[in-house]
Amino acid sequence: MDIVVLVKQVPDTEALIQIAGDGVSIKTDNIKWVMNPYDEFAVEEALQIRDANEGTVTILTMGTDKAVETIRTALAMGADQGVLINDPAAEGSDGLAVAKILAAALKDIPYDLIIAGQRGVDDDGYQVGAAVAEYMGIPQASLVIKEEISDGKIKCDCSIEGGTVVTEAPLPVLFTTQRGLNEPRYASLPGIMKAKKKPLDQKTLADIGIDPSTVGLANRKVKIKALNPPPERKAVKMIEGETPEELAAALIKVLHEEAKVV
Amino acid sequence: MAQGVLVITEQRDNAFRKVSYEAVSEGRRVADELGTDVTAVVLGSGIEGIAGELGKYGADKVLVADDGILSDYTTDAYTNVLAEVIKSREPKVVFLGASVQGKDLAPRLAARLDTGMAMDCVVVKAEDGGVVVTRPMFGGKVLADIELEGDPQIVAVRPNVMSITENAKDGSIEKIDVQAGEVKTTVLETKIEAGDKIELTEADIIVSGGRGTEGKFEVIEELAGLLNAAVGASRTVVDEGWRSHGDQVGQTGKIVSPNLYIACGISGAIQHIAGMSTSKFIVAINKDADAPIFSKADFGIAADLFEVVPAMVQEVKKIQ
Numbered sequence: 395m396d397i398v399v400l401v402k403q404v405p406d407t408e409a410l411i412q413i414a415g416d417g418v419s420i421k422t423d424n425i426k427w428v429m430n431p432y433d434e435f436a437v438e439e440a441l442q443i444r445d446a447n448e449g450t451v452t453i454l455t456m457g458t459d460k461a462v463e464t465i466r467t468a469l470a471m472g473a474d475q476g477v478l479i480n481d482p483a484a485e486g487s488d489g490l491a492v493a494k495i496l497a498a499a500l501k502d503i504p505y506d507l508i509i510a511g512q513r514g515v516d517d518d519g520y521q522v523g524a525a526v527a528e529y530m531g532i533p534q535a536s537l538v539i540k541e542e543i544s545d546g547k548i549k550c551d552c553s554i555e556g557g558t559v560v561t562e563a564p565l566p567v568l569f570t571t572q573r574g575l576n577e578p579r580y581a582s583l584p585g586i587m588k589a590k591k592k593p594l595d596q597k598t599l600a601d602i603g604i605d606p607s608t609v610g611l612a613n614r615k616v617k618i619k620a621l622n623p624p625p626e627r628k629a630v631k632m633i634e635g636e637t638p639e640e641l642a643a644a645l646i647k648v649l650h651e652e653a654k655v656v
Numbered sequence: 657m658a659q660g661v662l663v664i665t666e667q668r669d670n671a672f673r674k675v676s677y678e679a680v681s682e683g684r685r686v687a688d689e690l691g692t693d694v695t696a697v698v699l700g701s702g703i704e705g706i707a708g709e710l711g712k713y714g715a716d717k718v719l720v721a722d723d724g725i726l727s728d729y730t731t732d733a734y735t736n737v738l739a740e741v742i743k744s745r746e747p748k749v750v751f752l753g754a755s756v757q758g759k760d761l762a763p764r765l766a767a768r769l770d771t772g773m774a775m776d777c778v779v780v781k782a783e784d785g786g787v788v789v790t791r792p793m794f795g796g797k798v799l800a801d802i803e804l805e806g807d808p809q810i811v812a813v814r815p816n817v818m819s820i821t822e823n824a825k826d827g828s829i830e831k832i833d834v835q836a837g838e839v840k841t842t843v844l845e846t847k848i849e850a851g852d853k854i855e856l857t858e859a860d861i862i863v864s865g866g867r868g869t870e871g872k873f874e875v876i877e878e879l880a881g882l883l884n885a886a887v888g889a890s891r892t893v894v895d896e897g898w899r900s901h902g903d904q905v906g907q908t909g910k911i912v913s914p915n916l917y918i919a920c921g922i923s924g925a926i927q928h929i930a931g932m933s934t935s936k937f938i939v940a941i942n943k944d945a946d947a948p949i950f951s952k953a954d955f956g957i958a959a960d961l962f963e964v965v966p967a968m969v970q971e972v973k974k975i976q
Binding site: 405408409410411413421430433450488489490491493512515517518519520521522523524525527528529532533534535536537539549550553554555556557558559560561562563564572573574587596601614615616618620622623625627628630631632633636639640641643645646648649650653655656 | 673698717728729730731732735754757759760762766767768770771772774775788791792793794795798800801803807813815839840841842843845846848849853855857861873885890894901904906907908909915916919925927932937939950951952955956957958959960963964968971972974975
């Protein structure tokens with residue numbers, strides 16, 4: 395079973411996000427970059443499937459030099475090899491262009507299964523996984539909390555509003571992760587040492603046959619015109635009262651009569 | 657030239673999901689600004705009976721794709737059918753709800769049609785014959801104004817944000833030929849949790865608990881039950897195993913926009929705030945008067961949730 399995991403490096407979810415001077419991007423200094431949390435579930439699941447079925451786990455990402463760190467993290471967790479598409483012309487690509495680039499890279503990587511995070515917690519676009527599945531012409535399953543592979547098929551429990559849908563499709567399949575799928579392992583010290591020697595291939599757009607004039611910032615179909623901070627709330631109104639009963643009564647009164655929400 | 661608004665609706669067990677009424681209403685509003693028509697699409701099996709409802713919210717026409725193969729949602733069949741509908745009708749803007757189904761379908765359709773898609777839109781404005789949208793990024797820490805290139809512009813609206821407006825139009829029904837094409841995915845089973853559990857992303861009111869609950873959710877459940885509210889939880893609570901993953905509100909959990917969010921014993925970590933900051937009213941109840949949650953709340957009570965929440969239960973009973 396050869397598995398490819400699509401990984402992205404994103405700002406840590408505890409990071410304070412500030413809008414840069416250009417008004418369309420964020421300030422990247424002082425940001426701690428981490429593996430997208432949903433991709434950690436993807437790496438963990440890939441390792442578990444590989445260990446039960448043999449095969450390889452390849453980490454595929456598009457990014458700049460700093461993305462090497464995230465690939466090394468996945469290798470330290472136990473993945474076998476990494477591929478980084480690193481090309482200045484690819485920077486600023488939107489989800490569709492990233493998917494085209496990853497799909498082009500996948501032509502040179504054997505796979506039975508592709509696992510991706512449900513979304514990157516940076517642009518929250520939900521675009522890349524589904525588009526890669528589309529470009530590879532394979533079925534997808536989203537928000538998977540459990541999977542089972544047998545007889546060349548994968549059964550996925552996909553979380554939906556208020557429940558679960560169980561789907562089945564013949565491999566190869568791309569599925570995306572949801573919290574609850576597994577508990578991602580931490581990289582061990584020996585794992586970190588080993589990761590340094592594992593293959594990490596860096597490729598340019600030319601290497602994978604992508605015309606640079608079709609991707610990148612200038613060719614986005616999703617164009618960011620402006621970033622704005624969310625509207626500020628008015629200062630909090632602290633409810634006054636001597637006893638819990640008084641506090642509760644005053645709160646429910648204001649919710650009922652002023653806000654009219656209860 | 658592409659023109660018109662197409663709204664992809666969603667039904668489960670032959671009942672429309674609330675977000676579909678929101679999407680049709682918003683589609684109508686935008687179509688009026690653009691001076692164009694709204695066509696809604698319903699897919700499923702035996703769904704002709706419900707299709708007429710959409711006229712009430714402003715659909716001029718309702719396309720009905722009624723076929724056994726569409727009875728359960730599969731990405732393959734729904735994408736195949738909808739891509740053909742869009743290619744033949746050439747709408748300028750396609751609306752759908754950013755529900756779980758919408759989050760699976762919209763990106764695949766966008767890739768198939770090679771066009772721009774925006775997820776979880778909270779504002780849609782008509783401009784230059786099409787739309788400009790606003791959507792949260794970084795879990796709501798910033799709002800992005802987005803222009804979408806390509807035809808159609810695919811706009812997935814965040815559940816619970818757009819208002820449902822009655823605006824009766826013809827809603828004439830047209831059955832369409834279903835060419836589902838190759839469908840590799842089979843739905844084996846749909847398991848819906850028993851009871852009337854209210855989905856967080858669709859709830860009008862959410863009562864949420866954090867570390868301060870120490871895992872004891874009885875009082876929160878009781879208040880939620882009275883208010884017909886959903887129960888949410890912070891990441892700590894889920895990591896501790898006190899509540900299931902599906903209850904988590906935050907940047908790596910569910911992003912919610914209820915009318916009222918009551919945060920009990922939640923300190924207000926950035927990643928939690930990201931998941932609920934678009935709520936209309938936020939109430940924070942926390943023993944620690946310096947907890948960061950108070951800076952994001954409309955109303956605050958600095959006291960023990962185990963004393964205040966039961967008292968709130970009594971007060972709610974009085975007004976009901």
